[in-house]
Structures are given as structure tokens and as C-alpha cells.
Amino acid sequence: MTENQDPIIRLTDVSKFFGEFQALKSVNMEVQLGERVVVCGPSGSGKSTMIRCINRLEEHDAGRIVVDGKELTEDMGNILAVRREVGMVFQQFNLFPHLTVLRNLTLAPMRARKLSLKEAEEVAMQYLERVQIPDQANKYPSQLSGGQQQRVAIARSLCMKPRIMLFDEPTSALDPEMIKEVLDVMIELAREGMTMIVVTHEMGFAKTVADTMVFMDHGEIVESAPPSDFFTAPESERTQLFLSQILSH
Amino acid sequence: MNRTQVRRWWRLSQQSPWIATLQFLIFMALVMWVVLRGAAEMGYQWQWYNIPEYLWKEYKGELYPGQLTKGLMVTLEMTFWCTIFTLLVGLITALLRMSNSWSGSLLATIYLEVVRNTPLLVQLYLFYFVLSPIFGVDRFWTGVICLTFYEASFVAEIIRSGIVSVDRGQWEAGDAVGLSRRDAYRFIVLPQAVPLMLPPLTGQIINLIKHSAIVSVIAVADLTTEGRNIIADTFMSFEIWFTVAGIYLVITLTLSVFVTWLERRVRVRT
Ligand SMILES: Nc1ncnc2c1ncn2[C@@H]1O[C@H](COP(=O)(O)OP(=O)(O)OP(=O)(O)O)[C@@H](O)[C@H]1O
Numbered sequence A: 001m002t003e004n005q006d007p008i009i010r011l012t013d014v015s016k017f018f019g020e021f022q023a024l025k026s027v028n029m030e031v032q033l034g035e036r037v038v039v040c041g042p043s044g045s046g047k048s049t050m051i052r053c054i055n056r057l058e059e060h061d062a063g064r065i066v067v068d069g070k071e072l073t074e075d076m077g078n079i080l081a082v083r084r085e086v087g088m089v090f091q092q093f094n095l096f097p098h099l100t101v102l103r104n105l106t107l108a109p110m111r112a113r114k115l116s117l118k119e120a121e122e123v124a125m126q127y128l129e130r131v132q133i134p135d136q137a138n139k140y141p142s143q144l145s146g147g148q149q150q151r152v153a154i155a156r157s158l159c160m161k162p163r164i165m166l167f168d169e170p171t172s173a174l175d176p177e178m179i180k181e182v183l184d185v186m187i188e189l190a191r192e193g194m195t196m197i198v199v200t201h202e203m204g205f206a207k208t209v210a211d212t213m214v215f216m217d218h219g220e221i222v223e224s225a226p227p228s229d230f231f232t233a234p235e236s237e238r239t240q241l242f243l244s245q246i247l248s249h
Numbered sequence B: 001m002n003r004t005q006v007r008r009w010w011r012l013s014q015q016s017p018w019i020a021t022l023q024f025l026i027f028m029a030l031v032m033w034v035v036l037r038g039a040a041e042m043g044y045q046w047q048w049y050n051i052p053e054y055l056w057k058e059y060k061g062e063l064y065p066g067q068l069t070k071g072l073m074v075t076l077e078m079t080f081w082c083t084i085f086t087l088l089v090g091l092i093t094a095l096l097r098m099s100n101s102w103s104g105s106l107l108a109t110i111y112l113e114v115v116r117n118t119p120l121l122v123q124l125y126l127f128y129f130v131l132s133p134i135f136g137v138d139r140f141w142t143g144v145i146c147l148t149f150y151e152a153s154f155v156a157e158i159i160r161s162g163i164v165s166v167d168r169g170q171w172e173a174g175d176a177v178g179l180s181r182r183d184a185y186r187f188i189v190l191p192q193a194v195p196l197m198l199p200p201l202t203g204q205i206i207n208l209i210k211h212s213a214i215v216s217v218i219a220v221a222d223l224t225t226e227g228r229n230i231i232a233d234t235f236m237s238f239e240i241w242f243t244v245a246g247i248y249l250v251i252t253l254t255l256s257v258f259v260t261w262l263e264r265r266v267r268v269r270t
């Protein structure tokens, strides 16, 4: 990865308001192709809001967001194009409860990528194998454990062959014994070179995969550094305080 | 019987279907007795034996529908068309109301407010005396159109609340995998919302059947109108109104049983 390459994601002075409340304050960030960014920060600091702006689940009010050369504006065509490039995994999984696991995975490829049923099912099975639950293909989401559901959700995103994956606290809703199986899938994905932005408080995972650590507070990016510097010599006091709190747990 | 015994009886009657049925029969017998007494005091001549010919007629060994049955067919035909159009108009209204386009949601809101806040009878007169002469619509379709717009205002609300009750995360997941709004509705949101809507929608069809009686004021030959016509000829008002009410009851009760069954099924599945 060369440094002078165009970033695949670029946020320039992005601001976001919810009514009077400013959730993002002039955020700047660049992510290179293949880079793994882990975002942390206290509750309400704007982590979710920031990554949700990247696939336009939230509309930013000021600044520019460019993803893979396409700027996010009102243009619905651009938005859909970006969403096809960007997968997202939610804290609450958000699987489609009325569809089987297999249908959860084939729906978007068939509708948005125009694959045939057969092609879509092949892709789906391939990714279910990657997340190690091919035998659950014909079950409904409610019949699976939380960890399995989240792995299905990851596979569902991957079926669209995204170039970027966003994770919003993917393990926060899981029982402790299921966290590892999900993190393992994500580590595997990172190893294969996927560009990822992960909001998480799993600092062990962060140390393993992150190229860049980002710390947010009050809608701002307070610090952005490689993990070696971030964990050992954080510059800002707020980062130090946050890390001391989270690592002492 | 002392008080505890009475209470035991009362509790038993709440639980046992037999005692409940017995209570109901006693109650109905009382009502009947009051009606019969009243009729006898008026000197009313009961002619129940004349009723069957208004339900069906036999001619050369074949059965033909009587006047009331023909009226019932008209009522059912109206209900059929109204149901279809009501679902369409209701769905469109609900989608307009929820859309981002302010003109669309304004249009839907105006329609809902106007229809809900004027009497159905006045709406029917408006359609019959103003719109149908202008557009040359006959009585039957005037009735259908008027009822459709009235019922659709309720159906729109049922559909809207069904759609709104689908978790926001479902929309977001659809957006995130790049589905269009239309596909999100079609494959994700509606399949989850429709089972929730079915029981109240069926309830609305029951209302539609009952409300449809109002078209007798513009002389559409529905069940109620035929009942009135027969009475004008024969003066059998008690028998005919009892029969007409009975026919409505049979149909609406059948649908009610269906609703209860649907509700139970939906509850089991969710
Ligand atoms: N839809 C919304 N309407 C109003 N305020 C919102 C909305 N979404 C988020 N906010 C506010 O914006 C701020 C940032 O929220 P955000 O969800 O981005 O925080 P977060 O860093 O992800 O926190 P958490 O760790 O709790 O998930 C919070 O104060 C939140 O209350």
C-alpha cells in the first residue's frame, strides 16, 4: 500500500446535526484501500453517526464524503452505488426474520446485483462456509444463537462483494462466550485485506488488526494514530483517560 | 344459597361454555318473549311462512334466488369491489403519507381529514347528486366509489401502522445492502407488516359490509333496499327486518370467527 494513493474513503469537514444537537463536528478522516481502522470513544461521542454517514444511513449536513471516487450527495444513483460497495454489520444484526438464512444472503445479490438464483445461492453458500455455518442455511434467524446470527449478518454483507466493510459494535449485543467466534471471522477478513472501519471496545481485537486507531469524543476525532503509538503514548489527555478506564476493565 | 355459593356459581358460569350458553339462551328467550308480547299487543300478524319465498324460489324442480338473496348478492358484489379498491387506495394513501414528498403527504392528509370528518351519508349524497351526474356514473358504482373512499381512510391507517411497526433496523439493513426503496418494501417490510395488518383489515371488511347498507338511500338494490321494497309491498316489517339483520349477522360473524383465528395464528408465529 503506497501512501500517496487516493484514499478510498475521504471525509472532509463533515458535520451532522440532530436538531440543535451537533453529533459530528467537522470530522476529517482518510482511509486507504486495505486499511483497517478501529474507532473507539465514549457513548454518544458520534462513532455510529460517523460510520452511518459513510453509507448514507445518516445524511451529513456539511462537508464532503467521497467513497471510492463517488461523492455522497442527494443523487440516489450514487448512494446506491456506494451502498453496493460498502457492507455494514449492525450491533443488533438486523437479519430479515421472515427469510431463511439462505434467502437473507441471496436477496440483495439478486435484486441489486442481478445475479440469478443459482449464482446467488452459490455465492451465499461460499460465504456461509467462510463463516462456518453452511449447515444452518435453511433455518430462520430466530433459530440461531446470537453469534451465529452475527456471522450470518457478516456473510450477508460479503455476498454483495463489498470493497469496504463497516462494523458498528458487532459484538456488543453478544453473550461473552460468543464474542470470539465473531471476532475470529473479522480477523480472518482483515487478513484477507478487506478495508474495514470497526467501531468496538474490544481492545484485544483492535491491537490485532488495526492499522489506525481513532478516538472520538463529543463529535470530534480527538486522536488518530497507529496502535503502537495509540496504546502506549496517547497524545491527548481525553484519550489517556478513556484508555485507562476501558483497559482497567 | 349463601354468598360463597353464589360466587362459586358465578365463577363457574365465567368458565364453563355450557353455563355461558345457557345464560345466553335464557337471555334470548327473554328478548323474544318481550318482542312477541309487544307484537301481540299491537295486534301484529306474524307471517313467517311467507319469508322463504323471498330467500329462494322453486320452479320446475330448480331453485332460483329470491328477492332478499338477490339483494344479498348485490351487497356481496359491492363488498368485493370495495375491498379491492379500498386496499389499493388505502395502500397508496399510506405510502403517500409516509413519503418524503411533502405534496404527497399533504394530499393524503387532506383526503383523510375530509373523509373522516364529514358524515358518510353526506359524502354519499355528494357523490350521488354532484359527482355521478357530472361523470355519468351509475348508482352501483357511485356506491362503490363512495364507500371505497370512506373505508380506505381507515385502511390507510391500518396499513401505515403495520408498516411503521416493522423495526427501523430492517430498513437500514435493506439500505445497507443496496436495495432500492421499492425492493425494501416488497421483500422486507411488507412481508413482515402484512401478517400484522390482516386481522384489523378483516375487521374493516366487516365494517364495510355493515356500512354498505347505507347505499339503500340512493336505491342501489342491495340487501337493505330489497328488504325495504318487500315491506312496502307486504307490510311484514318485523319478519323482514329480523331476516335481513340475521343475514348480515351470519356473514359478519363468519368473518369475525375468521379474524379470531387469524389473530391467534399471527400471535403464535411472532
Ligand atoms: N436519530 C437521532 N436523533 C437524535 N439524536 C441522535 C440520533 N442518533 C444519534 N443521536 C445523538 O447523537 C449523539 C451521537 O450518537 P452516536 O450513536 O453516534 O454515538 P455513539 O458514539 O455511537 O455512542 P454509543 O457508543 O452509545 O453507540 C448522541 O448524543 C445521540 O444521542
Ligand SMILES: [Mg+2]
Binding pocket: A047, A048, A049, A168, A169
Ligand atoms: Mg453507536
